[in-house]
Amino acid sequence: MIETDIIIIGAGPCGLFTVFEAGLIKLRCHLIDSLAQPGGQLAEIYPKKPIYDVPGFPSILAGELVDNLIKQGEPFKPGFTLGERAEQIEKTEDNQFIVTTNRGTQHKAPVVAIAGGLGCFEPRKPELTNLEKYEDHGVDYIIKDPEKFRDKNVVIAGGGDSALDWSIFLADVAKSVTLVHRRSKFRGALDSVEKVEMLSQAGKIDLITNAEITELGGGSDLESVHIFKKLEETSVIKDVDYFIPLFGLSPKLGPLKEWGLNLNKESIPVNTVDYSTSVPGIYAIGDINDYEGKLRLILCGFHEATIMVQSAYRRIHPEKNLVLKYTTVSGVNAFN
Amino acid sequence: MDDIITIYVTDLHGDRHEIQAPTDMGLNVMEAIKANNLPVKATCGGMAMCATCNVIIKSDHELPEMSESEEDMLDEAFVLEVEGSRLSCQIPVSAEIDGLELSMAPLSNPED
Numbered sequence: 536m537i538e539t540d541i542i543i544i545g546a547g548p549c550g551l552f553t554v555f556e557a558g559l560i561k562l563r564c565h566l567i568d569s570l571a572q573p574g575g576q577l578a579e580i581y582p583k584k585p586i587y588d589v590p591g592f593p594s595i596l597a598g599e600l601v602d603n604l605i606k607q608g609e610p611f612k613p614g615f616t617l618g619e620r621a622e623q624i625e626k627t628e629d630n631q632f633i634v635t636t637n638r639g640t641q642h643k644a645p646v647v648a649i650a651g652g653l654g655c656f657e658p659r660k661p662e663l664t665n666l667e668k669y670e671d672h673g674v675d676y677i678i679k680d681p682e683k684f685r686d687k688n689v690v691i692a693g694g695g696d697s698a699l700d701w702s703i704f705l706a707d708v709a710k711s712v713t714l715v716h717r718r719s720k721f722r723g724a725l726d727s728v729e730k731v732e733m734l735s736q737a738g739k740i741d742l743i744t745n746a747e748i749t750e751l752g753g754g755s756d757l758e759s760v761h762i763f764k765k766l767e768e769t770s771v772i773k774d775v776d777y778f779i780p781l782f783g784l785s786p787k788l789g790p791l792k793e794w795g796l797n798l799n800k801e802s803i804p805v806n807t808v809d810y811s812t813s814v815p816g817i818y819a820i821g822d823i824n825d826y827e828g829k830l831r832l833i834l835c836g837f838h839e840a841t842i843m844v845q846s847a848y849r850r851i852h853p854e855k856n857l858v859l860k861y862t863t864v865s866g867v868n869a870f871n
Numbered sequence: 872m873d874d875i876i877t878i879y880v881t882d883l884h885g886d887r888h889e890i891q892a893p894t895d896m897g898l899n900v901m902e903a904i905k906a907n908n909l910p911v912k913a914t915c916g917g918m919a920m921c922a923t924c925n926v927i928i929k930s931d932h933e934l935p936e937m938s939e940s941e942e943d944m945l946d947e948a949f950v951l952e953v954e955g956s957r958l959s960c961q962i963p964v965s966a967e968i969d970g971l972e973l974s975m976a977p978l979s980n981p982e983d
Binding site: 576580581584653659661662693694695717718720721722782783785786787788800801 | 922943983
């Protein structure tokens, strides 16, 4: 059992900044996120897009903002459970919460902060018969541990940044990498596209465009994929160990609906005094919450996180008075 | 008023709504739908980086041509081949689209 002061569900910008604000008042945090890397939609959907409304940054790339937030929180040594979806919240007799993920990892804390954004990102799946049969038996939608693919034959499908970036990365790890894309041009960042083309010319990536996977074959584990080339109207069968469709992720509210919180459509109504939900000890901050005048902006999420941790502190240490300290006066005192 | 246009939106339950949108606010159709409190998921907020504002255009208005990124995104979400399929965030609200008729596509469902 992982124990901490605040369990943060969602490692997007708002969850990441909570680590810093909690750390300033000596509260420890542990983040849970269904994605394999922190950053939420900034890392997953638009890492290379500039954001212009983060105070003090006339322009910053979403991916850079995430890197900075991680760095800002580092002194406070947050824990991470990544690539796992928070599935269940139970309240214990000693007034704490136990959050369990879909992989069975358990976390215990007196406070839970839901910073779930738009929900859990779930993979967009191609329509293939047998697809579900091979999930976890050769078909993966997110890459948590690239070492799994060492010396294996891997086919990646997709045309966005994650398909390109993983093809580039796995070119040095896997035995072979085949990148199959339905169109001739890629949607991803230009430098990634160029890199893939270079690796293709060098024979390190087998690049097949205007093509798609039409069939999966094998016994209990995936053994082959059928690749249909649209222009030639021919199919080739390729022996593979892994097929990784990367057609983007779409957020779903998911298990949160079952947690006994009051919900308003797809969001959690909160008290703006401290962003508390209808369950004492559970807070909701960022895009997931709702209140009169709510704006779904990163900068508003930062504010909510800051206010919220004060209330969390009073719940955890009711006997202590909290005095606001300025970082200019106190600095940042890292945890051991 | 001259700078207000009308768009007809059929929601996922099949109900048709008449909505109004100003042309001088730099809005796109997704935002106009949202501003009228009709459900649209619109995850990425209008960057053509998801496909959750997907609509099916039913009228024969001349719309701005699809950008490469819109086309790629629709393709990746497997809805490029659907007739009239567009990302509503990529269609600016302008006088040219007054009377536009569209249906929300399943990908736009916020509850999905």
